[in-house]
Amino acid sequence: MDxxxxxxxxxxxxxxxxxxxxxxDAWLGAKKDRKRLRKQRKRGVRKPHRRWWILGxxxxxxxxxxxxxVLAGRRTPAPAAAPNPTQVAQYARVDLARPYANTPAxxxxxxxxxxxxxxxxPVGAFKxxxxxxAYAQARKAIxxxxxxSAVLLAHDPKAYLALFAPxxxxxLTPRLAxxxxxxxxxxxxxxxxxxxxxxxxxxxxxxxxxxxxxxGEKPGELAVDAKYVVAYAFDNVHPESLTSPNEIVSFLxxxxxxxxxxxxxxxxxxxxxxxxxxxxxxSSVGCAAAREGFLAPGYAxxxxxxxxxxxxxxxxxxxxxxxVPTLDGCH
Numbered sequence: 001m002d003x004x005x006x007x008x009x010x011x012x013x014x015x016x017x018x019x020x021x022x023x024x025d026a027w028l029g030a031k032k033d034r035k036r037l038r039k040q041r042k043r044g045v046r047k048p049h050r051r052w053w054i055l056g057x058x059x060x061x062x063x064x065x066x067x068x069x070v071l072a073g074r075r076t077p078a079p080a081a082a083p084n085p086t087q088v089a090q091y092a093r094v095d096l097a098r099p100y101a102n103t104p105a106x107x108x109x110x111x112x113x114x115x116x117x118x119x120x121x122p123v124g125a126f127k128x129x130x131x132x133x134a135y136a137q138a139r140k141a142i143x144x145x146x147x148x149s150a151v152l153l154a155h156d157p158k159a160y161l162a163l164f165a166p167x168x169x170x171x172l173t174p175r176l177a178x179x180x181x182x183x184x185x186x187x188x189x190x191x192x193x194x195x196x197x198x199x200x201x202x203x204x205x206x207x208x209x210x211x212x213x214x215x216g217e218k219p220g221e222l223a224v225d226a227k228y229v230v231a232y233a234f235d236n237v238h239p240e241s242l243t244s245p246n247e248i249v250s251f252l253x254x255x256x257x258x259x260x261x262x263x264x265x266x267x268x269x270x271x272x273x274x275x276x277x278x279x280x281x282x283s284s285v286g287c288a289a290a291r292e293g294f295l296a297p298g299y300a301x302x303x304x305x306x307x308x309x310x311x312x313x314x315x316x317x318x319x320x321x322x323x324v325p326t327l328d329g330c331h
Contacts, residue, residue, distance in 0.1 A: 087313050088249065088284060094242040096201060099233035103245050104318040105206045108231065112143050114207035115228045124215040126222050130262075131213045137163070137273045138211055138224040138258040146192040146230050146252065147205055155193045165261065165272030172275070180293040188293035190275070192230070192252060195286065195294035201233045201248075209254075209320045220263030223276065227320035229253050234297035246284040247299040253317050254280045255324050279324050283317040287330035 089102035100106045108114045117139075120132035144151060144160040151160060157176050161169050172190070180188045194200065209228020216223040230252045236242060256278025261271055282290060286300030316322035 087318075088244065088246040090244055090246075092244055094236075094239045094245055094248060096235065096239050096248075099201050099203050099245065099248055100206060100231065101245065103231070103249050105208070105229075105231035105249065105251075108206040108208045110204050110206055112139060112147060112207055115139065115142060115209040115211060115226070117211035117213075120213075123213050123222060126215075130222060130260075134213055134222045134224050134258070134260045135211050137260055138226055141258060141273060141275070142226060142228065145190060146254075147207075151191050152194050152200070157191060160191065163273055165274055166269040167267070168270075168272070168274045180291070188290075189280065192232075193294050194232075195289035195292075195296040195300075198286075198289075198296050198300070199235045201235050203233050205233075206231045208318075216259050216261075218261075218265075220261055220266045222260045222262070224258045224260070225255075226258060226278075227255050229318055229320060232295065232297075234299075236297070236299060242299060248297050250285045250295060250297055251283040251317055252280060252295070253283070253320075253324050254278060255320070256280075281317065281325045281327075282330075283313065283325075285330065290330050 088104070092102040095101055098106075100108070117135045120128045120135065122128050123131050126134075141160070141163050144163060146152075148159060150156045150158075161172060161176070164172060176190060207228055207230050209226065212225045212227075214223050214225070215221070232250045232252070234248045234250070236248055239248070242248065257276045259274040259276045261274060263271075282295070284298040286296030286298065289296035289300060314322070314325040316325045
């Protein structure tokens, strides 16, 4: 008997129930195989899409990165740092047409305009008009002391003295006649007088500072605190020989308080403007002239050894928000 006949005559194959279950199992097995094949086909179809998606992301990242690099390369450079407001350049070209270049005074207003005050408002018992008048009187005194050619060049203090109350004028007159001396106030403590033989440039003095009003210590007194700097630019016949603007630009730093005394409680001869103390310091000045009470430029000093260029001036020389330095370059 051949093998085919043996299979056909096998007892299990002859059983109808067994054959039914066998067909069912075969169908289920085939169904599972078809599902598995479909899953494999689906995975096979998705794989190329995933690869393209990943490739697209990589291309996008590369494009963004490249654009960022290009934009960074084209970005406008950061602006250069502003000049140091508390230092005069130790080495810089001196230009008589722009004498304040490379100094803190380069952007300061000319004349008295750099000394500002807030809008006048009532202070204690004083109305806004009285405060505005006190500011105006203080400004006139500052101008007469440090900017008026009558004092600067002619060394004549009469216009300055005329601004004060009679009793204050009587006190100031002998002081302005005295020569400076150690621990004794002379005219240089109140006025700026240019030393003979030196001349200011047409650029004129520049100022930077503030006025602030407040009630005085006594009834009828309205005080004005003045904190300011004045810069003076001097002429020089050989500017090409100079190495720094501090040789032609001198600075005067002042803190002082003016008092306007009014009212029935104040004696008539004491009514008006008073100078109620203060302090000052100079920078980049001729020392020999300063000891005599006059202002001269730094180039008047004898030549010294080369500077390291690392010296940092005290901020108070140029910025009124800092205290007045206790020493200057001549001490």
